[in-house]
Amino acid sequence: MSKKDCGNHDTFWCSCKIKKKYREILIGLAILIVLVLLAILIVWLALRPTKPQYYLQDMIVYNLNLTGPTYLSTTIQVTLKSHNPNDHIGIYYDKLDVYAIYKGQQITIPTELPTQYQGHDDVSIWSPYLYGIDVPLAPYLTVALEQDEAAGYVLIQVRVEGRLRWKVGTWISGHYHIDVNCPAFLTVGGDGAGDHGFHYKPVTQCNVEV
Secondary structure: OOHHHOOHHHHHHHHHHHHHHHHHHHHHHHHHHHHHHHHHHHHHHHHOOOOOEEEEEEEEEEEEEEEEOOEEEEEEEEEEEEEOOOOOOEEEEEEEEEEEEEOOEEOOOOEEEOOEEEOOOOEEEEOOEEEEEEEEOOHHHHHHHHHHHHHOEEEEEEEEEEEEEEEEOOEEOOOEEEEEEEEEEEEEOOOOOOOOOEEEEOOOOOEEEO
16 A cells, blocks of 8 residues: 555554644634634723713603502603713614613513614613503502602602624624613602602613623
């Protein structure tokens, strides 16, 4: 048998040569992958991406009434402002849902915001309506809501949940989960209250987790 066919006296030599070539290819691929990942990491760290900022600018309560012993109907319009503070990083909002919470219980169905791209240092403003019709409440929450209204204040949380992607130059990241929590302090009656008896007082900037 010829040397080309790896005769008995050359079998070990041929096997070692093939293994060596495969090893060189794998090492080359590994180095290439590491270099690409390192380059992405350097760019990412250099640009220092900052999570977006959210503000609850306004809330109008059209309806916040108990419709039975343990049922609540709600109609609210909120005005949300989102700011991308990054100078070189854009944000793709692929999905955003907004809903209201009272003492840990969701009281409106999620309202989906339009998908959009937010460029460098851009600002977006949304004014969605949030609805909840005959939402079952735990009995203790019914009592708590009546007590809060009698005391003259109600605290509602406006939540935004969804998915976003970062854009750096032509590179676009994978999906990241975003969770926004905006406290809404409502006073009942008194000066400044609207036709429906509630007045919104801006509290603080919303808490954002990405």
